[in-house]
Amino acid sequence: xxxxxxxxxxxxxxxxxxxxxxxxxxxxxxxxxxxxxxxxxxxxxxxxxxxxxxxxxxxxxxxxxxxxxxxxxxxxxxxxxxxxxxxxxxxxxxxxxxxxxxxxxxxxxxxxxxxxxxxxxxxxxxxxxxxxxxxxxxxxxxxxxxxxxxxxxxxxxxxxxxxxxxxxxxxxxxxxxxxxxxxxxxxxxxxxxxxxxxxxxxxxxxxxxxxxxxxxxxxxxxxxxxxxxxxxxxxxxxxxxxxxxxxxxxxxxxxxxxxxxxxxxxxxxxxxxxxxxxxxxxxxxxxxxxxxxxx
Amino acid sequence: xxxxxxxxxxxxxxxxxxxxxxxxxxxxxxxxxxxxxxxxxxxxxxxxxxxxxxxxxxxxxxxxxxxxxxxxxxxxxxxxxxxxxxxxxxxxxxxxxxxxxxxxxxxxxxxxxxxxxxxxxxxxxxxxxxxxxxxxxxxxxxxxxxxxxxxxxxxxxxxxxxxxxxxxxxxxxxxxxxxxxxxxxxxxxxxxxxxxxxxxxxxxxxxxxxxxxxxxxxxxxxxxxxxxxxxxxxxxxxxxxxxxxxxxxxxxxxxxxxxxxxxxxxxxxxxxxxxxxxxxxxxxxxxxxxxxxxx
Numbered sequence: 001x002x003x004x005x006x007x008x009x010x011x012x013x014x015x016x017x018x019x020x021x022x023x024x025x026x027x028x029x030x031x032x033x034x035x036x037x038x039x040x041x042x043x044x045x046x047x048x049x050x051x052x053x054x055x056x057x058x059x060x061x062x063x064x065x066x067x068x069x070x071x072x073x074x075x076x077x078x079x080x081x082x083x084x085x086x087x088x089x090x091x092x093x094x095x096x097x098x099x100x101x102x103x104x105x106x107x108x109x110x111x112x113x114x115x116x117x118x119x120x121x122x123x124x125x126x127x128x129x130x131x132x133x134x135x136x137x138x139x140x141x142x143x144x145x146x147x148x149x150x151x152x153x154x155x156x157x158x159x160x161x162x163x164x165x166x167x168x169x170x171x172x173x174x175x176x177x178x179x180x181x182x183x184x185x186x187x188x189x190x191x192x193x194x195x196x197x198x199x200x201x202x203x204x205x206x207x208x209x210x211x212x213x214x215x216x217x218x219x220x221x222x223x224x225x226x227x228x229x230x231x232x233x234x235x236x237x238x239x240x241x242x243x244x245x246x247x248x249x250x251x252x253x254x255x256x257x258x259x260x261x262x263x264x265x266x267x268x269x270x271x272x273x274x275x276x277x278x279x280x281x282x283x284x285x286x287x288x289x290x291x292x293x294x295x
Numbered sequence: 296x297x298x299x300x301x302x303x304x305x306x307x308x309x310x311x312x313x314x315x316x317x318x319x320x321x322x323x324x325x326x327x328x329x330x331x332x333x334x335x336x337x338x339x340x341x342x343x344x345x346x347x348x349x350x351x352x353x354x355x356x357x358x359x360x361x362x363x364x365x366x367x368x369x370x371x372x373x374x375x376x377x378x379x380x381x382x383x384x385x386x387x388x389x390x391x392x393x394x395x396x397x398x399x400x401x402x403x404x405x406x407x408x409x410x411x412x413x414x415x416x417x418x419x420x421x422x423x424x425x426x427x428x429x430x431x432x433x434x435x436x437x438x439x440x441x442x443x444x445x446x447x448x449x450x451x452x453x454x455x456x457x458x459x460x461x462x463x464x465x466x467x468x469x470x471x472x473x474x475x476x477x478x479x480x481x482x483x484x485x486x487x488x489x490x491x492x493x494x495x496x497x498x499x500x501x502x503x504x505x506x507x508x509x510x511x512x513x514x515x516x517x518x519x520x521x522x523x524x525x526x527x528x529x530x531x532x533x534x535x536x537x538x539x540x541x542x543x544x545x546x547x548x549x550x551x552x553x554x555x556x557x558x559x560x561x562x563x564x565x566x567x568x569x570x571x572x573x574x575x576x577x578x579x580x581x582x583x584x585x586x587x588x589x590x
Contacts, residue, residue, distance in 0.1 A: 099490050099492075100490075122504055122505065134500075134503065134504050136500055138492075157503055157504070159496075159499075159500045159503075161492055161493070161496050161497060161500060162492050162493050162496060165490070165491070165492070166490075166491070166492040166493070166496075169486070169487055169490040169491070169492040169497070170487070170492065170496075170497045170500055170501070172486065172490075173483040173484070173486055173487045173492075173497050173501065173506075174483070174500075174501050174504060174505070174506045176479065176482050176483040176486060177479045177480060177483045177501060177506035177508075177511065178505050178506055179479075180475055180476070180478055180479030180482065180552070181475070181476055181479050181506070181508060183475055183552040184471065184472045184474075184475030184476050184479065184552065185472060187471050187475065187550045187552050187553055188468040188469070188471040188472045189468070190548060191464070191467065191468055191471060191539065191542070191543060191546075191548065191550065192464055192465070192468045194543075194546040194547070194548045195394050195395075195460070195461075195464040195467075195542065195546060196460070196461070196464070197394075197433075197456055197457050197460070197461035197464040197465060197468075198456070198457050198461070201454075201456050201457060201461075201465075202456060202464070202465045202468050204454075205429075205431055205454045205456060205465055205469075206465070206468065206469050206472060208429065208452055208454075209417055209429050209452070209469060209509075210417065210469070210473050210509055210510065211468075211469045211472035211473055211476070211509075211510075212508065212509040213472075213476060213507060213508030213509065213510070213511075214504075214505055214506075214507040214508065215505065215506075215508070216472065216508075244486065247486070247490065248486060248489075251486075251489040251490055252489065252584060253485060253486065253489045253580070253583070253584035254580065254583040254584060255482045255486065255580075256555050256558075256559070256580075256583075257475070257478040257479065257482050257552060257555055257556070257559075258482055260551050260552055260555055261552070263551075264551070264552075285548070285549065285550075285551075288548070288549040288551075289547060289548035289549060
């Protein structure tokens with residue numbers, strides 16, 4: 001019987017770990033917030049007091065924490081995974097973090113006889129709760145096959161993109177497209193309103209042609225109805241765009257559109273909108289158009 | 296029997312006017328290029344020597360010329376439509392021009408007892424030849440109904456967006472979305488390559504999620520295969536983005552993403568790519584990433 005570990009029990013990690021538990025697996029859990037650990041323990045998980053302890057007791061260790069430094073701390077910090085892990089174990093990092101850092105982490109673990117997969121998800125809290133996440137995997141095919149039964153308990157659309165880091169690269173690429181498509185739709189619909197045409201009719205006409213996108217459909221609809229409750233928060237979109245822009249700098253490429261999108265999100269944050277849905281980017285463009293010079 | 300007129304017999308206007316002819320209508324034609332007039336006349340059209348003459352002989356006058364100043368010249372210039380037109384005639388401008396100027400043209404014609412529709416199209420040369428254009432109409436519903444039988448000879452997806460100018464507004468909105476979505480896909484796929492992952496696999500994975508768009512599918516495919524034969528030329532995309540940016544300035548709004556997209560197209564033009572497909576925007580991003588400092 002494979003012993004599982006799950007580190008990071010936030011709004012994503014908690015339901016994901018629960019799906020593993022409900023399927024009958026033994027899951028060793030840890031989080032810096034002890035209440036989260038207790039909650040999972042009350043559902044049958046084995047409470048641990050550190051990432052190191054999870055690693056000592058598990059063969060497969062899932063990680064779901066906010067950002068690159070958090071994964072680094074979980075893996076290689078004091079009382080981290082590296083201090084407790086056995087050769088032959090597998091680390092599956094489902095956080096959304098830097099593809100470049102991920103390659104480094106995989107190399108360090110490999111030197112310890114530990115295989116790693118990066119497996120960031122999309123689908124958000126609802127996807128985590130309903131086990132309908134899309135999972136973008138980087139790592140060795142045979143390792144991915146081995147972990148697939150667990151992925152299938154948490155998600156639906158599981159794609160092996162390539163080697164270590166490539167899952168994270170795919171996630172970043174996804175977030176670049178999402179942010180810029182939201183900008184496309186926001187600029188077009190604001191233009192339409194200002195020009196005095198009906199944005200609902202324009203959206204409908206555009207959905208039938210080259211401008212069609214899932215974002216025009218869904219986020220376009222949210223913009224028209226001004227429903228900015230998340231959904232996917234600007235807070236998280238900004239974290240992912242930060243990964244894009246930092247990685248671009250390291251890799252030697254320039255992403256002018258992504259940079260503008262990030263700055264427009266900054267402007268919405270300046271309005272107090274950090275926890276609004278990312279479709280609220282349109283509020284930044286509206287501020288640019290409507291804010292008046294004060295005397 | 297309604298007498299038709301068609302002014303502007305370029306790569307779009309020629310096949311569009313031909314569809315009207317083939318359906319058995321009497322079509323009076325004019326173009327500044329007399330060879331184009333002769334070609335249509337050899338197919339049965341009535342050759343005219345000015346826009347004024349077309350207007351004198353026609354009840355419904357279609358216009359398909361490159362840009363706002365061309366439409367202005369056709370309508371109100373020397374030997375223009377306004378000099379020959381009868382009250383009760385209808386002007387149908389199928390060019391892609393400024394929505395703001397369009398409203399002014401419609402007002403001036405209205406004062407002469409002439410109704411106008413703006414009816415820009417998307418679908419390009421192929422759409423014009425196959426009579427599968429999408430037509431975005433602005434004007435009065437009863438006038439649109441009256442002209443619909445002719446639209447149906449030239450296109451398939453005919454949508455009345457609103458009053459005068461709203462068809463042009465919809466076309467501009469479409470082009471904003473198209474340009475920015477191409478930028479989204481270009482930045483994401485270049486990021487993917489530079490990060491060492493397989494852009495074909497990433498595109499495929501993204502098509503299954505929030506990043507899905509018709510542009511990701513089609514233009515993404517072109518970018519991967521480096522097939523930059525047009526399709527839709529950067530030359531024409533730039534004209535349409537210019538309409539967006541000029542109109543935005545007049546209307547009092549700011550389109551930072553559209554501006555960046557236009558500048559990236561400028562960079563492809565600097566490389567000699569003005570007649571490449573608009574998916575070649577990726578060449579500008581590649582230049583930003585790959586061009587080396589010379590000593």
